[in-house]
Amino acid sequence: MKKTLLSACLAVLALAACDASQNRRLPGLHSSASPRLAVDPVSSEREQPPRAPLPAALTDGLPETAADVPVPTEDLVLAEPVDTLALPHEAHLYPVDHLARARALREEGDLSGALTEARRAVHDAGDDVDTSEQALDTVILLARLTDQKPLAVDAYRELAVLFPDGPEPLIQQARLLVELGDTEGALRAAESAVELDPEYPETYQVLGRAHLTAGQLDEAILRFQQTVHLDPYHGYALNNLGLAWLQAGKPEQAVEVLAQAAYLLPHVGYVHNNLGLAYERLGRLEEARMAFDTATRLSPNDPKARLNRDRLNREVHASVDVLKLLGDRQAPGCPE
Structure with a gap:
């Protein structure tokens, strides 16, 4: 009887020790929250990267600090590359319309917050083509407005996959x-x-x-x-062709296509500026001056057109002064 009672006591103690061992965890390993990705570059929220789980063999009897435990290299798992476009987030109890949030924030002037919501919408869209297209279009618009062109590039890349x-x-x-x-x-x-x-x-x-x-x-x-x-009738292609001819040192070909471009795009200042450069290289200075004047009038804040016009005027005036001086030297009574 005594032996039986002693054996039962030892069994209870052993079970208690087992439970205590299973309940011991390092700080931070007991959280039930879903893993978060790295810092969102557009939002003020900072999200922590997911932690790789410790090997099962090390979950019992852990010391006070995990740094004291040598983790075998074969148990290390390389992190997956982070998607810079879709923005994962914590699960909500009820569905959230992140696109509607993005529109509301944009109307309020919070473009950064709107972009964050649009990226969350991209993440939530999954295989829904229509929702994905709307979310990507919204990201592109907001990325352009906030001068985050690399995000817009990523969104266009996703659209190309969506519509191959x-x-x-x-x-x-x-x-x-x-x-x-x-x-x-x-x-x-x-x-x-x-x-x-x-x-x-x-x-x-x-x-x-x-x-x-x-x-x-x-x-x-x-x-x-x-x-x-x-x-x-593609005026911009004609302008670019003329610019390429100019850079190749062929102003004759440049003048021909740039004149067509200026005719098709009469209100685009830089086209007239390029035409002025082509005229100038051919020595047609009056036509060059007129083209630069037109470019400056159409684009008063364009420094290139203004500088070209002022430079040409100085050169023309200098040429006139030289000719006048030479003429005066050859006048009667002037020394040779």
Whole structure:
């Protein structure tokens, strides 16, 4: 009887020790909150990255600090790359319309908060094509308004995946990449757009811009010529073609296409400025001055047109003064 009672006591003590061992946890390992991703660059909220779970063999009898435990390297798991566009967030008890929140915040003038909500909408859209398109369009608009063009580039990339048969998302992505100076990325996106629709003028226009930015003048001229061939009234392609001819040192060809561009785009100041440069290089100074005057009138805040006009006026006046001086020296009574 005594042995039986003693055995029962020992069993109870053993069970109690087992329960105590299972209930011991390091600070921070008992939280039931869902893992959060890294800091959101657009929002003031700071979210912590998910912590890799400790190996199961180390969950019992942990010391006071996890740093004291040597974790085997084979148990380490590399973190997945963070999606810079979709923004995960804590689960809500009831569904939240993040797109409606984004619109409301934008009306209130909180563009940063609106962008955060739009990115959350991208995350929640999942496989819903219509909702994804609306969320991505909203991200693009707000990213442009807040001068966060890389986010807009990512959104256009997602739209290209969402609608793989159309070249427009790739064209817009390439345009932004040109503005950001990523000519290699722009060329890749533009070439993909050409493959999707080889008869669409805008694909060659943006491809030409990427080549022009990269200093590849022959390729740029070819692409702009293809654009004009498909759309002879494409004023911007004509302007870019003229600019490429100017940079290639061929002002005769530049004047011809820039004059057409100025006719098609009479209210675009920089087109007239480019035409003025072409006229000036051909020595047609009066026509150059008129073109610079037009450019300055249309774009009074454009320093290039104003500087070109003032420089040309100084050069013309200097030439007139020299001619006057030479004429005076040859007048009767003047020494040779």
